[in-house]
Amino acid sequence: MQHLPIRVLVVDDSDIIRRLLTEILNSDPGIVVVGAAADAFEAKALVNKLQPDVITLDVEMPEVDGIRFLEVLMKVRPTPVIMISTLTRSKADITLRALELGAVDYIAKPIVDDIAVFQRYSGTVINKVKMAAKSHVGHATKPPKAPAQLASRTNRVIAIGASTGGTEAIAHVLQQLPASHFAVVMTQHMPAGFTTTYADRLTRNTGFTVIEAQGGELVRPGYAYLAPGGYHMRVKRKGNELYTEVFDGEKVSGHKPSVDVLFDSVASEIGKFAMATLLTGMGKDGAQGLKKIQDSGGFTVAQDESTCVVFGMPRAAIELGAANAVVSLENIGETLIESLAPKSEN
Known part of the structure; x- marks a missing residue:
């Protein structure tokens, strides 16, 4: 069976x-650019006329910017959108706002003065468009449940891993947890410069004080301790205390920071008391690490397909048998908490 090419609309004020x-995009036989728009008004007309499968959208455009256009688009005709942004700290908050509104992913504006860099960039753009075409957008996420109260006074560490779609998913999970009983360590695939801004947003929107980890x-x-963009993070036990370690190194499972690096350390340093959840994301990072946590006696949860933006990482974990539970995003916090309830003896 021959698949129809992915139909893309490019929206950018730069010719x-x-x-x-x-x-x-046209260099890939599985993709065809059906139109290009220079501003939001032209883009609106082309969206209605062409009904593209995926839109690449410039964050900064004259008159009506990309954020406002995205907000309207997601209410009227939800469509997978990849934001084209200058990946700098000053633009991080705008890009994170776009993800909050429903954009699937983001990518830097192209750099053309280095052939090798441009070729890698081209491959990334093509892969992200193909991923976006398979993503779930427009499904209503239920408001996060209020944090449940624990009968036990035991404090626990929860590890979270996520990629595409994860910025909002992580916020939902944190909002479901009573911060007084949990410490959280987490890796979200994100470039350098974005994680500080993201940590600040999570602090404002959840009950946790979220820190971009520096190590120690x-x-x-x-x-909640967030792996900094461009570095790995793991945990290390010293006596009865647990500390963060941040370090440079090769990519692991295709990423830096890597969820597998964090989860491996949680399995070895926390063992049977570990708790972890693997959320929406493309690829397999975190699947092997989640299995190690499970094998060490820890409790593991994978996000279900219906609430994932991209059902890649959780699917890989489920296929490994690494998840003790597979639940919707709005039920992850409750599932983690319920796992701590004393088991009744029959």
Whole structure:
């Protein structure tokens, strides 16, 4: 059976960027650029006329910017959108806002003065468009449940891993947890410069104080420690205390930071008291690490397909048999908490 090509609309106020993206995407036989728009008004008309499968959208455009256009689009005709942004700290908050509104992913504006870099960029753009075409957008996420109260006074560490779609998924999980009983360590695939801004947003929107880890932080309840962009993070036990370690190194499972690096350390340092959840994301990072946590006696949860933006990482974990539970996003916190309830003896 022959699959129809993915139909893409390119929206950018720069004629050079429009032409470059069109050339890159049309170079793949599985993709066809059906239109290009220079502003939001032209884009609106082309969306209605062409009904594209995926849209690449410039964050900064004259008159009506990409964020406002995205907000309207997701209410009227939910469509997978990849934001084209300058990946700098100053633009991080805008890009994170786009993900909050429903954009699937983001990518830097193309760099053309280095052939090798441009070729890698081209491959990334093509892969992200193909991923976006398979993503779930427009499904309503139920409001997070209020944090449940624990009967036990035991404090626990929860490890979270996520990629595409994870910025909002992580926020939902944190909102479901009583911060006074949990410390959280987490890896979200994200470039350098974004994680500081993301940590600040999570602090504002959840009950946790979220810190971009620098290494050496004591892991304690009420705090969530986020792996910094471009570095790996793991946990290390010293006596009865647990600390973060941040270090450089090769990519693991295709990523830096890597979820597998964090989960492996949680399995070895926390063992049977470990708790972990693997959320939405493309690829397999975290699947092997989740299995190690399970094998060490820890409790593991994978996000289900219906609430994932991209059902890649959780699917890989489920196929390995690494998840003790597979649940919807709105039930992950409750599932983790319920796992701590004393088991009744029959």
